[in-house]
Amino acid sequence: MKLLTHNMLTSHVKGVTKGYPLLIKATEVKVNEVEFNPEFVSRMIPKLEWSALVQAAEGLGHLHELPAELTPDYEKNEEFLKKAHRVLLEVEVIEGCLQCPESGREFPISRGIPNMLLNEDEV
Amino acid sequence: MSNQGAVTLGPQTEAIITVTIGATVPTGFEHTAADEVKEKIGVEARISRDRGRIYFQITTDQLFQVHLLRSVDNLFVVVDEYEHYQFKDTKEETLLDLQQLASKLPWTNALEVWKLNNSLKKKRSRRKGGNGTKVKPDSEAMDAGMAEAEQQQPPQPLSSESQAKEESTPELETIAQEPEESAPEAKLIKFRVTCSRAGDKHSFSSNEAARDFGGAVQEFFQWKADMTKFDIEVLLNIHNQEVVIGIALTEESLHRRTITHFGPTTLRSTLCYGMLRLCKPQASDIILDPMCGTGAIPLEGALEFHNSFYIAGDNNDMAVSRTLNNICHIQKRREDKGSVPGLRIDTVQWDLCHLPVRTSSVDIIVTDMPFGKRMGSKKKNWDLYPSCLREMARVCRPGSGKAVLLTQDKKCFSKALSRMGGLWRKLHTVWVNVGGLHAAVYLLKRTGAMFGQTPEDVHEPQGMANTPEDEK
Numbered sequence: 040m041k042l043l044t045h046n047m048l049t050s051h052v053k054g055v056t057k058g059y060p061l062l063i064k065a066t067e068v069k070v071n072e073v074e075f076n077p078e079f080v081s082r083m084i085p086k087l088e089w090s091a092l093v094q095a096a097e098g099l100g101h102l103h104e105l106p107a108e109l110t111p112d113y114e115k116n117e118e119f120l121k122k123a124h125r126v127l128l129e130v131e132v133i134e135g136c137l138q139c140p141e142s143g144r145e146f147p148i149s150r151g152i153p154n155m156l157l158n159e160d161e162v
Numbered sequence: 163m164s165n166q167g168a169v170t171l172g173p174q175t176e177a178i179i180t181v182t183i184g185a186t187v188p189t190g191f192e193h194t195a196a197d198e199v200k201e202k203i204g205v206e207a208r209i210s211r212d213r214g215r216i217y218f219q220i221t222t223d224q225l226f227q228v229h230l231l232r233s234v235d236n237l238f239v240v241v242d243e244y245e246h247y248q249f250k251d252t253k254e255e256t257l258l259d260l261q262q263l264a265s266k267l268p269w270t271n272a273l274e275v276w277k278l279n280n281s282l283k284k285k286r287s288r289r290k291g292g293n294g295t296k297v298k299p300d301s302e303a304m305d306a307g308m309a310e311a312e313q314q315q316p317p318q319p320l321s322s323e324s325q326a327k328e329e330s331t332p333e334l335e336t337i338a339q340e341p342e343e344s345a346p347e348a349k350l351i352k353f354r355v356t357c358s359r360a361g362d363k364h365s366f367s368s369n370e371a372a373r374d375f376g377g378a379v380q381e382f383f384q385w386k387a388d389m390t391k392f393d394i395e396v397l398l399n400i401h402n403q404e405v406v407i408g409i410a411l412t413e414e415s416l417h418r419r420t421i422t423h424f425g426p427t428t429l430r431s432t433l434c435y436g437m438l439r440l441c442k443p444q445a446s447d448i449i450l451d452p453m454c455g456t457g458a459i460p461l462e463g464a465l466e467f468h469n470s471f472y473i474a475g476d477n478n479d480m481a482v483s484r485t486l487n488n489i490c491h492i493q494k495r496r497e498d499k500g501s502v503p504g505l506r507i508d509t510v511q512w513d514l515c516h517l518p519v520r521t522s523s524v525d526i527i528v529t530d531m532p533f534g535k536r537m538g539s540k541k542k543n544w545d546l547y548p549s550c551l552r553e554m555a556r557v558c559r560p561g562s563g564k565a566v567l568l569t570q571d572k573k574c575f576s577k578a579l580s581r582m583g584g585l586w587r588k589l590h591t592v593w594v595n596v597g598g599l600h601a602a603v604y605l606l607k608r609t610g611a612m613f614g615q616t617p618e619d620v621h622e623p624q625g626m627a628n629t630p631e632d633e634k
Binding site for chain 1: 445446448469471473477482483486502503504505506508509510511512513516517518519520523524
């Protein structure tokens, strides 16, 4: 699971109103190379919840000086974009789980795939 | 109308000739294929009245690029084409006429292209060139024909990993034009004729045409007829009064390119490509396939429209596992070829009616919806489609979001869609043929309405139980 994906995922357990962001508990993390495209990163940033991304990266120990706040003109800052690229696309959670911040319900991650299926009583 | 290729001598010793290439494409996607040709080859493509075919002119130095087109299933070089072929009145006369045609056709340029194509294939394929064991040829040597029309082959459901055909990527090959190692005259050429015929005014069958035409071709060239281990496949396409004679440049359908781990309803990649092209993915678009099956669509996207981000999801264990395997296979192959392996794609296991995705966060949804014949059931679709459309509307970005949805259950889908006018607007419908089933691809635009404010989504959707549909 890439952190870009994690940024989009939310808990949908019945009754939960604050299901985002999901907490990551990782037991295995990998870094895989993905080709850098600055336009991709800069156009993606407005679609993200930046603080959730920073929090997730930090929790995995992969923050690497990614700033907590976005600076104006980040689109032109290649250093920054490269760091964002790495955190968004290259860091992957292979094993672990995602936890709903409100209900505590855990969704397992196996082989990099989070299983977000709910039981019948949770829907 | 005859197609005489112009011959111009290029800087190399080999002449560069202009020829017409024919390509078979998924029916319904002729225009998107023509678009791709315009974009990548830079020429206008003509869409044939014979559905599922486009034609365009190239110079032979462009042949390599033609093989990189993602919307075409099969390629052939045109020997000659007639828009209004004058068939004779009786069957005997017509067949005799076809026989005589064989020796009058301008074969030269097409055969040059066939030769060039072979040398390209040898460089592309990891397997040793040519066929393996020699098979005893059919004793009925005159039986060189085959095939009533079935141009769109359904995807092969079972395939082991080793069958994955390797194809080149632009960064790998620089093709130098080498002379053929052995001239065709030096070894015996084996051929077959494939005839496809459509139209109700013909006095003959495709088998008869193939047989007689094939016989004349054999006489003319002194080639050997062989149904299975042929070097040259001559195509005789007859569509009402349109007759096209060609030589095949692809030996099997290109559609098994990306997927190695198949599922029961895996879509061929030309169809996936067509669907993606329809929604015009932009840089940084977030693209979901909430019923991804084996991941064919998002994988095609991650390869061909790679500036977007793809999330492939399914509720089924096998599906997500196969999706992951397919992704890993492609990444490994990229790594082996020296490319940066990582693709902008991820896999999640989820329930599409309860997507664990933030509201209004997705730019495009592209998916193949359960058909009711190959998967699911018509009755289930009555309940599934409204829930689907609603949940997809929720996650899709209002105003700019789009959806491209393939379904065979057009009645059910249309009905479900008609109740979602506040959230979805239909932009375009493409009528397609998927494995013999008549299906439709709907291009939808997400309206500007925020979710939770239109009547459709304030209440849970009623299943459409009061208008039951017979399960077929």
